[in-house]
Amino acid sequence: TSVSVFKKNSSLQFGYITSLTGSFIASGSIPVVDLALKLINERNDLLENYTLGYTDFLDSKCSYTSSLDQFFKLVNRNATILALLGCGCSTATIPVAEISHYWNIPQVAFASSSLALFDRHRYRNFFRTIIAQRFIGTALAQLMVEFGWKQMGVITQDEALFQNTLVSISTAFKTRGLVLNGYVIKTGGSLDPFFARNDAMNFRINKINAYPSFSYQVLCKAYYRGMYGSKYVWILPMWYAPDWWKTVSSGNCSCTDDIMLQMLNGIMGVVPEGFFPLENESIVTYSGLTSRIFADQYHFLLQEPKYENLTELGIAGLAFDAVWAIAVGLDIASKKILFGNETGCEKLSGEIAPLEYFNYTNKKLGCILKQSFSEVNFLGITGDIAFTLNGSRLDNVILCRQYRSSGTTVNIMTFGRVTVESQRSIFKFLKGESNTSLWIGGSPPYDGYPVDRLHSNHIVLVVIYSLTAGCGIVFAVLCLTFNIVYSNKKVLMANNAKLNYLIILGSAVLYISVFFFSYTPYNPKTQEVFCNSRSRLFSLGYNLCFGVILSRTWRIYYIFSNIKAKKKVGIKNWMLLLIIIGIVLIDLIIIFTGRIKHAIVRDQEHPLVVDDNGRIVHYFVVICNSSIISELFSFGYKGILQLCAIFMAFHMRNVNVKALNESKEIAAIIYINSIVLVMLGVTEFVLDRSHNAYAALFGLGLLIDATLFLGFTFIPKIFNVYFNPHGGKLFTNTKIGKSMQSKVAPERIQDEDHCKIKNTSCSIGTLQ
Numbered sequence: 001t002s003v004s005v006f007k008k009n010s011s012l013q014f015g016y017i018t019s020l021t022g023s024f025i026a027s028g029s030i031p032v033v034d035l036a037l038k039l040i041n042e043r044n045d046l047l048e049n050y051t052l053g054y055t056d057f058l059d060s061k062c063s064y065t066s067s068l069d070q071f072f073k074l075v076n077r078n079a080t081i082l083a084l085l086g087c088g089c090s091t092a093t094i095p096v097a098e099i100s101h102y103w104n105i106p107q108v109a110f111a112s113s114s115l116a117l118f119d120r121h122r123y124r125n126f127f128r129t130i131i132a133q134r135f136i137g138t139a140l141a142q143l144m145v146e147f148g149w150k151q152m153g154v155i156t157q158d159e160a161l162f163q164n165t166l167v168s169i170s171t172a173f174k175t176r177g178l179v180l181n182g183y184v185i186k187t188g189g190s191l192d193p194f195f196a197r198n199d200a201m202n203f204r205i206n207k208i209n210a211y212p213s214f215s216y217q218v219l220c221k222a223y224y225r226g227m228y229g230s231k232y233v234w235i236l237p238m239w240y241a242p243d244w245w246k247t248v249s250s251g252n253c254s255c256t257d258d259i260m261l262q263m264l265n266g267i268m269g270v271v272p273e274g275f276f277p278l279e280n281e282s283i284v285t286y287s288g289l290t291s292r293i294f295a296d297q298y299h300f301l302l303q304e305p306k307y308e309n310l311t312e313l314g315i316a317g318l319a320f321d322a323v324w325a326i327a328v329g330l331d332i333a334s335k336k337i338l339f340g341n342e343t344g345c346e347k348l349s350g351e352i353a354p355l356e357y358f359n360y361t362n363k364k365l366g367c368i369l370k371q372s373f374s375e376v377n378f379l380g381i382t383g384d385i386a387f388t389l390n391g392s393r394l395d396n397v398i399l400c401r402q403y404r405s406s407g408t409t410v411n412i413m414t415f416g417r418v419t420v421e422s423q424r425s426i427f428k429f430l431k432g433e434s435n436t437s438l439w440i441g442g443s444p445p446y447d448g449y450p451v452d453r454l455h456s457n458h459i460v461l462v463v464i465y466s467l468t469a470g471c472g473i474v475f476a477v478l479c480l481t482f483n484i485v486y487s488n489k490k491v492l493m494a495n496n497a498k499l500n501y502l503i504i505l506g507s508a509v510l511y512i513s514v515f516f517f518s519y520t521p522y523n524p525k526t527q528e529v530f531c532n533s534r535s536r537l538f539s540l541g542y543n544l545c546f547g548v549i550l551s552r553t554w555r556i557y558y559i560f561s562n563i564k565a566k567k568k569v570g571i572k573n574w575m576l577l578l579i580i581i582g583i584v585l586i587d588l589i590i591i592f593t594g595r596i597k598h599a600i601v602r603d604q605e606h607p608l609v610v611d612d613n614g615r616i617v618h619y620f621v622v623i624c625n626s627s628i629i630s631e632l633f634s635f636g637y638k639g640i641l642q643l644c645a646i647f648m649a650f651h652m653r654n655v656n657v658k659a660l661n662e663s664k665e666i667a668a669i670i671y672i673n674s675i676v677l678v679m680l681g682v683t684e685f686v687l688d689r690s691h692n693a694y695a696a697l698f699g700l701g702l703l704i705d706a707t708l709f710l711g712f713t714f715i716p717k718i719f720n721v722y723f724n725p726h727g728g729k730l731f732t733n734t735k736i737g738k739s740m741q742s743k744v745a746p747e748r749i750q751d752e753d754h755c756k757i758k759n760t761s762c763s764i765g766t767l768q
């Protein structure tokens with residue numbers, strides 16, 4: 001049926017394809033299209049000799065293929081159309097807009113806001129009254145900044161419109177340094193990937209970038225997951241039909257209207273101002289209507305029997321303006337034709353002829369039509385209707401709106417607007433609106449952005465270990481005093497008292513390093529310094545002590561292995577010193593050549609903590625491992641030294657020359673140190689990210705080791721000096737086990753030891 005109201009001389013027709021079914025329903029445009037035609041055809045100053053009408057309305061089903069199908073049907077009819085109104089949602093419009101210019105007709109859309117349609121090379125004859133979703137990202141980013149949010153989750157329906165909006169959001173977010181966690185879900189696909197993300201609950205601000213039925217499902221699912229209330233903010237496109245959330249309208253029954261009302265309350269979003277009829281309801285537009293009258297008439301029409309089953313369209317004003325744009329465009333064209341004005345279209349094929357004689361192959365008329373539509377400029381019900389070079393309207397004002405429900409009704413309130421300018425964008429609350437009217441509690445909810453904190457070790461651990469290490473240092477000072485005061489006692493002279501200074505120094509360094517292992521400064525840079533210091537202090541202290549023990553072990557082992565040799569076996573002081581220096585140096589070279597990598601990594605002991613204010617806290621620790629190779633080298637090196645010591649200690653297990661060779665104490669040190677070394681190695685390689693366990697075990701190992709070296713070296717000597725101040729019994733208890741008996745006569749050891757103590761020329765491995 002052809003729709004035209006008042007007949008003039010000739011009739012002009014446009015095609016009308018819209019999405020009557022599918023993801024986006026724009027059937028509610030029919031009454032306003034009819035209303036616009038009625039008003040246009042009543043006018044004498046517009047399309048004077050013509051009656052404008054559309055052939056019939058066709059359903060693009062908001063689908064790519066259905067839309068193309070309808071378009072081909074339309075252009076293959078006998079009746080020629082001069083323009084196309086359509087084709088509903090962006091998904092349906094895009095493919096038709098790509099080919100409609102081959103039929104030389106202009107296409108005007110009122111419900112296709114995809115950014116993709118900006119491409120003039122592809123969509124040559126395309127115009128639209130709807131504003132493109134160009135500034136949605138910028139406006140959202142501005143709101144994020146305004147409310148102090150840093151991150152947002154976004155679930156996007158896999159459709160052209162939303163894919164492009166997602167790009168616009170992520171570009172704007174990147175510019176502002178905001179975090180976007182996006183999921184794209186196919187239409188009809190499962191929403192689980194979005195909700196099952198590990199960190200889904202961390203995102204308290206979520207944007208649904210989708211058509212209404214998809215949004216319904218997301219909100220419904222969010223309800224059952226408890227993702228609503230004052231702690232969550234959902235952001236929606238704000239151009240949905242007024243009743244989109246109702247169970248009946250959405251065709252969805254997983255949630256009740258009550259549930260959806262609960263979900264809707266507080267939901268906010270942004271939408272270009274030009275989507276809606278003028279806010280100032282007293283301005284009379286080109287159509288002769290004010291926005292108030294338009295709204296009243298629309299609601300009145302929707303009650304009429306022929307329209308009663310249609311879904312109210314939130315953007316009906318754009319459909320109304322689109323019909324007016326077609327009328328004005330055709331009117332301009334008819335005047336150009338009347339005056340023979342074909343400027344810019346001269347070289348094209350086809351005759352300049354009245355509009356009623358237009359056919360799809362007439363490029364000249366097609367060109368005039370396109371040019372005429374480009375010149376359209378009038379005040380529509382939604383604002384100024386004029387097209388830029390890419391066929392879209394200019395609009396840089398984005399409205400910020402919020403659903404507010406009371407009882408069983410829900411209203412959409414505009415609370416602010418973002419004005420997007422080339423350099424910056426500005427958000428302003430509307431009069432009477434503020435954070436207080438927007439949020440329960442008067443301030444924006446927490447966005448779930450984790451607060452990063454550097455974890456420090458438990459204070460009890462730090463205190464206990466520091467006190468113990470302090471006691472250790474006091475003990476080292478006492479040993480030092482003892483070593484100085486009693487340096488002329490036989491028990492010390494017989495055991496290279498000077499080397500004891502190195503043990504004292506090494507142990508003190510180990511005690512000091514305990515503090516560096518247990519205390520963790522809050523500043524990452526200071527932590528790095530601590531990290532560097534502690535690994536070096538540990539190696540230095542350990543090797544000083546163990547170097548002395550090893551060199552002494554070797555001395556005894558060497559003497560007793562060469563006891564039968566004719567030539568006197570002499571081990572000089574400097575030889576032992578050289579061994580110790582060598583041992584220390586090699587490890588320090590390993591430590592210093594291995595690159596120390598500082599990394600701030602998630603604390604495995606406390607990966608995620610919610611603090612008293614409900615904020616998510618991510619704890620981090622600074623780890624400062626050398627490269628694994630250098631760590632392996634360093635511990636491997638210590639392990640090899642340990643094995644050598646065990647080997648020698650094992651072979652001397654039956655030697656017992658009291659006070660001279662300390663073989664029992666040395667053996668005890670070596671065996672106990674083996675266990676400590678294993679503990680340190682395991683801690684270093686396995687527990688480096690569990691900072692408290694690491695500090696506790698490594699610190700314990702160091703305390704044991706330092707005390708072991710000091711204690712076993714000095715306590716027997718202190719006892720000895722106390723009970724045997726003159727060293728009289730020093731050489732009376734000499735036993736040599738089976739393995740050594742064959743090699744040495746006890747009298748010889750005694751004699752040679754004795755000679756040393758008496759400060760004579762001596763050769764049994766004593767320092768000279």
Ligand SMILES: NCCCC(=O)O
Binds near residue numbers: 088089090111130161
């Ligand atoms: N404002 C409705 C947009 C729908 C679409 O572009 O598909």
